[in-house]
Amino acid sequence: MQKAVCFDDVLIVPQYSEIESRSSVDLSVSGFDQTFASLTKNHDAILSNPIVGSPMDTVIGPASAAILADLGGFGVLHRYCTIDNALASYAETRSLVLDKTKENNIMVAIGATGDYLERADALYKLGCRAFCIDVAHGHHVHVKNALEKLRLRYNDAVHIMTGNVATLEAFNDLADWGSSSIRVGVGGGAMCTTRIRTGHGVPTLQSIMDCSKSDRDVFIVADGGIKNSGDVVKSLAAGADMIMLGSILSGHDESPGTTIEKDQRKFKKFRGMASREAQIEWRGKVSVSEGEATLVPYKGSMKDTLTDLIEGIKSGLSYSGARTIRELRAKSKFIQVSSSSIHENGPHGKTIF
Numbered sequence: 339m340q341k342a343v344c345f346d347d348v349l350i351v352p353q354y355s356e357i358e359s360r361s362s363v364d365l366s367v368s369g370f371d372q373t374f375a376s377l378t379k380n381h382d383a384i385l386s387n388p389i390v391g392s393p394m395d396t397v398i399g400p401a402s403a404a405i406l407a408d409l410g411g412f413g414v415l416h417r418y419c420t421i422d423n424a425l426a427s428y429a430e431t432r433s434l435v436l437d438k439t440k441e442n443n444i445m446v447a448i449g450a451t452g453d454y455l456e457r458a459d460a461l462y463k464l465g466c467r468a469f470c471i472d473v474a475h476g477h478h479v480h481v482k483n484a485l486e487k488l489r490l491r492y493n494d495a496v497h498i499m500t501g502n503v504a505t506l507e508a509f510n511d512l513a514d515w516g517s518s519s520i521r522v523g524v525g526g527g528a529m530c531t532t533r534i535r536t537g538h539g540v541p542t543l544q545s546i547m548d549c550s551k552s553d554r555d556v557f558i559v560a561d562g563g564i565k566n567s568g569d570v571v572k573s574l575a576a577g578a579d580m581i582m583l584g585s586i587l588s589g590h591d592e593s594p595g596t597t598i599e600k601d602q603r604k605f606k607k608f609r610g611m612a613s614r615e616a617q618i619e620w621r622g623k624v625s626v627s628e629g630e631a632t633l634v635p636y637k638g639s640m641k642d643t644l645t646d647l648i649e650g651i652k653s654g655l656s657y658s659g660a661r662t663i664r665e666l667r668a669k670s671k672f673i674q675v676s677s678s679s680i681h682e683n684g685p686h687g688k689t690i691f
Contacts, residue, residue: 342544345569346680351671355659363652364662366410367557367579385443386410387648388574388663390559392584393417393447393472396608399594400427402587404434405640407443409648414470414499417447421457428466445499447472450480455487462492470499474532475524477508482515489516502561504540506548513554519580522549526562527584530610543576550577567650574651574663575670586647590640597636604636
C-alpha cells in the first residue's frame with residue numbers, strides 16, 4: 339500500500355541564504371502573457387504572485403476578485419448563478435480593478451454540462467479570456483468533452499483551468515485534453531466532505547508531488563488543505579505554480595455576504611459549494627452533499643491578509659536561499675517528521691493569565 343504525506347508531515351530544511359531583504363524575493367509566476375490566454379510556461383509573466391481565489395460564493399465576488407488582481411494574483415468568479423449575473427459580476431470586477439494593466443486578471447467558472455457553452459460565449463463577447471471548468475471530479479468524460487468543445491470554439495485564445503484531480507495519470511489526461519492549468523487536490527478543502535462521504539482522495543501535498551513529475555507544459559494549481567503561508571511555501575517547493583485559497587480568504591470586508599453579529603462578535607458565512615445550503619440556494623434541491631457551511635470570525639481587510647500572506651511566502655523562500663519560485667523548487671529539501679512536531683511547530687510557550 340502506497341504511503342502519502344500531508345502538509346503537517348513534512349518540513350523544508352533551512353539552507354544558507356544570501357538574501358538580505360524579502361523585497362528581493364520575486365514571487366511572479368512565469369508563463370502568463372498580457373492577454374491571460376494562449377498560455378504556456380514560455381510566456382512572460384504578468385502574475386506577480388501565485389495566489390488564486392477559489393470559485394466559492396462566500397469567498398470571491400467582484401470586490402475580492404479586484405483586490406486579488408490589483409495585488410498581482412487573480413480570483414475565480416463562481417458559476418452558481420444565472421448567465422446574466424455572471425456577466426454582471428465580471429463587468430463589475432473589471433470596473434473595480436484599480437491597476438488597469440491587470441484588468442484581465444479575472445477568471446470565471448463554468449460547468450462541464452448544461453449551459454456552459456452559452457455562458458462561455460457570453461463572457462467571451464464581454465472580454466473574458468480565462469475560464470475554469472469547475473467540477474469536483476475533474477478526471478471525467480464530461481470534462482474531456484467540454485474541453486474538446488471549448489478548444490474547437492476558441493482554439494488557444496483562452497486560458498482554461500480544469501480539475502480537480504489527485505493523480506499524475508489524471509493530470510496528464512487533462513493536459514492532453516487541452517487544459518492550460520489544472521487544480522490539484524481532492525477532498526482537502528476546509529468545507530469539503532468528499533473523503534468522508536466517498537472514501538476517495540489523496541493528501542494535497544502528495545498529489546502535488548506526484549503531478550509535478552508530469553512532462554506536460556501545464557500549470558499546477560494547488561487546491562485544498564492550505565492553512566497558512568508555510569503550507570503555500572511547501573506547495574510551491576513541491577511543484578505547484580499557483581495556490582488556490584478558500585478559507586484563508588473568507589470572512590473579510592471584500593468577501594461576499596453580510597457581516598453577522600453573534601454574542602458580541604462579528605462573523606461571516608463560509609460554505610462549500612457542494613454543501614446542502616449552497617445547493618438549495620442555487621438550484622432549490624440537493625443531489626449529493628459533499629460540503630459544509632459555517633460561520634468564520636470577521637477578519638477585516640482582505641488586502642491586509644494577502645499582504646501578510648505574501649510577506650510570509652517571501653520569508654519562506656529566503657529560508658531556502660531562493661529568490662524565485664523556480665529556484666525554491668530546485669533548492670528545497672523536504673524531511674518527513676513525526677506527529678510530535680505538530681505541537682513543536684507552532685507557538686507552545688504562551689502563558690495564559
